[in-house]
Amino acid sequence: MALIISVFILVAILSLKVDGILIEGPQSTTARSGQNVSLRCVTNDTKLDLHWRYMKKHSPEPEKIYNGDSVMVGLLHVFTVAKDGKGKYELQFTASDSTAAKYFCIEPGTEMTLTAEVTLQHGPVVRSASSLVNMDPKQRLVLVGVVAAMQMAIKKDWFRHLRREY
Numbered sequence: 001m002a003l004i005i006s007v008f009i010l011v012a013i014l015s016l017k018v019d020g021i022l023i024e025g026p027q028s029t030t031a032r033s034g035q036n037v038s039l040r041c042v043t044n045d046t047k048l049d050l051h052w053r054y055m056k057k058h059s060p061e062p063e064k065i066y067n068g069d070s071v072m073v074g075l076l077h078v079f080t081v082a083k084d085g086k087g088k089y090e091l092q093f094t095a096s097d098s099t100a101a102k103y104f105c106i107e108p109g110t111e112m113t114l115t116a117e118v119t120l121q122h123g124p125v126v127r128s129a130s131s132l133v134n135m136d137p138k139q140r141l142v143l144v145g146v147v148a149a150m151q152m153a154i155k156k157d158w159f160r161h162l163r164r165e166y
Contacts, residue, residue: 021045023087025114030121031095039116041105043087050089051106052081054099060104062104065091095120 026039043049049068055061057146064072065090066081078099093099100120106113 021110022050022105022112022114026103026105026116028117028119030119032121033096035095037093037095037099037118039085039091040103040120041089041114043107045107046085046087048107048109049083049085052079052089052091053099053104053106055104056098056101056131068108070078086152101138103165 021044022041023044024042026041029037029039031037042053043050048092050066051064051068052066053062054063054089055063065075065079066072071081078093080092080153082092089105091103091105095118100118103116105115106114118166
């Protein structure tokens with residue numbers, strides 16, 4: 001009897017048709033004004049057209065950006081969507097005060113939603129050492145000079161401190 005029930009459950013599970021599943025969602029990021037931003041969303045169902053929405057900080061509800069076919073008319077100058085036909089959709093825009101928002105990638109039908117926050121960075125940019133390679137050569141020279149000057153000041157102060165103790 002238990003075997004018959006197990007087989008019945010197995011057949012029921014295997015007969016279920018699973019619609020598309022979002023397999024990759026957009027990643028939250030911080031960008032400087034004027035920087036290009038690309039948010040990626042991927043589904044395993046190439047027949048589905050994903051939708052994009054966004055919600056600005058003080059908005060009551062999300063606004064449509066992309067309806068699976070095209071970018072909304074009033075937003076054509078702000079957003080573009082690149083799709084590869086294999087389930088990958090990239091929402092592209094330039095970071096600004098008007099694009100700093102929460103973004104929603106929505107799979108129609110299941111209404112599965114993945115989100116990401118895009119925040120605008122104000123003030124100096126903090127870079128990792130690996131990004132020095134891609135930095136503008138003039139900026140890199142200034143940064144290296146500032147770091148060298150700071151290191152010399154620290155060493156000089158450290159040596160003064162040693163002399164006082166001995």
